[in-house]
Amino acid sequence: xxxxxxxxxxxxxxxxxxxxxxxxxxxxxxxxxxxxxxxxxxxxxxxxxxxxxxxxxxxxxxxxxxxxxxxxxxxxxxxxxxxxxxxxxxxxxxxxxxxxxxxxxxxxxxxxxxxxxxxxxxxxxxxxxxxxxxxxxxxxxxxxxxxxxxxx
Numbered sequence: 001x002x003x004x005x006x007x008x009x010x011x012x013x014x015x016x017x018x019x020x021x022x023x024x025x026x027x028x029x030x031x032x033x034x035x036x037x038x039x040x041x042x043x044x045x046x047x048x049x050x051x052x053x054x055x056x057x058x059x060x061x062x063x064x065x066x067x068x069x070x071x072x073x074x075x076x077x078x079x080x081x082x083x084x085x086x087x088x089x090x091x092x093x094x095x096x097x098x099x100x101x102x103x104x105x106x107x108x109x110x111x112x113x114x115x116x117x118x119x120x121x122x123x124x125x126x127x128x129x130x131x132x133x134x135x136x137x138x139x140x141x142x143x144x145x146x147x148x149x150x151x152x
Contacts, residue, residue, distance in 0.1 A: 039085040045137040047078040058102040088127045096122040118145040
């Protein structure tokens with residue numbers, strides 16, 4: 001009986017030590033600048049001249065950075081803000097957008113005809129270390145696009 005009790009207490013001690021091992025926090029070293037993953041590039045895109053709810057379609061934008069597909073914005077109505085965030089290395093970057101709209105008849109998103117794409121559909125951005133860039137893009141149904149660059 002005494003041996004069983006000692007065995008049970010030993011097992012409990014081992015189990016409790018094993019569980020507490022995971023709870024010990026290790027001291028973290030400060031991250032190097034190249035390890036920081038906070039986004040420093042934010043696109044905010046919306047259409048500014050939609051006045052009829054019947055014409056306000058669901059859409060998103062594919063985003064190409066330096067001619068590489070880098071993802072897409074959130075999905076929202078054309079009149080609402082669609083957002084894309086990423087981290088870019090300090091350098092000059094070509095950012096191109098491509099609008100996709102929901103075709104309710106087909107039940108899928110289709111690329112908007114090139115004639116109807118926002119113009120211009122690109123911008124060059126010079127990214128500097130330690131600066132967050134917010135690019136606010138406002139397009140109209142006439143095909144004109146306003147780009148506002150905010151640096152924080």
